[in-house]
């Protein structure tokens with residue numbers, strides 16, 4: 001632990017920040033018309049499909065919405081396993 | 091003449107649509123514009139009491155739809171501003187008494203007679219919402235700095251976008267500067283960021299609005315009130331003027347002491 005951290009009190013998130021984050025999540029699901037549970041299922045299916053062709057770190061896969069003004073896109077971040085001989089790129 | 095039709099909408103109920111309609115109606119009338127406010131909340135008439143006109147109503151919007159009287163005859167002249175008139179909602183019918191096309195016809199006819207037509211939309215996203223936004227040239231979306239209100243606002247924006255409807259702009263109502271300062275309440279920037287639409291005004295939480303409601307004298311007529319000033323500013327922005335947003339910072343303890351002394 002860094003010395004400075006000993007004295008820095010861990011400040012809990014402000015109510016404003018909590019509200020903003022919750023809204024961010026809720027709005028992206030509302031806009032895409034998908035529930036958090038369905039998104040989780042979609043993620044599992046993506047992992048299953050990609051794993052057929054690539055060695056991936058399935059526990060580090062991140063499937064999320066990204067918002068730019070009123071445009072929403074689904075972004076999947078799928079790390080490949082290291083040292084797998086030849087590496088494929090998609 | 092064909093005036094601009096502006097619908098005040100929100101999704102969620104109780105966020106201040108009728109308050110906003112009454113105040114913007116007067117704000118524009120005070121600027122010399124001719125204004126007609128249409129209470130589209132059929133079955134839950136309220137704009138009449140907000141404007142203090144409840145005793146003057148003879149006909150309502152359904153009488154106009156069924157051609158029992160002309161639009162001109164149904165209009166109630168405002169007592170504060172002679173260039174503002176109200177088309178009252180019917181109280182004993184429900185919203186199915188009017189179709190989207192009928193609302194559009196009445197709003198267009200009103201726009202022939204006024205510079206600005208404001209339509210006070212019912213809450214919800216069903217029929218009442220749809221007929222209220224159908225004729226709009228601009229939708230003003232009212233929200234509060236609260237998670238459910240912002241979420242509903244986003245839903246309404248989505249519906250309007252999907253239908254390829256009028257541009258939507260945002261009014262944040264009931265912002266409490268002191269709570270924002272303490273990081274307890276959502277601030278205007280975060281809300282605008284989340285909803286990603288143009289902001290036309292921020293109206294602070296103001297007890298003067300409660301008093302105004304009791305008296306039937308919209309707060310915009312009160313020169314002392316901050317909320318009144320916000321509505322006057324929004325009115326001017328709607329006429330195309332560039333008015334900077336007021337600073338709604340909560341007064342510091344120093345400012346408070348000085349104000350106390352005055």
Ligand SMILES: Nc1ncnc2c1ncn2[C@@H]1O[C@H](COP(=O)(O)OP(=O)(O)O)[C@@H](O)[C@H]1O
Pocket residue numbers: 100102103104105106107108109110136213263264265293294295296297299300303317
């Ligand atoms: N800025 C404000 N400050 C304080 N009270 C407000 C403010 N805006 C609205 N209100 C109150 O909130 C209530 C609901 O407002 P209203 O305009 O009837 O909402 P809606 O038409 O969206 O249902 C009213 O009692 C009104 O006095």
Ligand SMILES: [Mg+2]
Pocket residue numbers: 107108109131136210
């Ligand atoms: Mg209302």
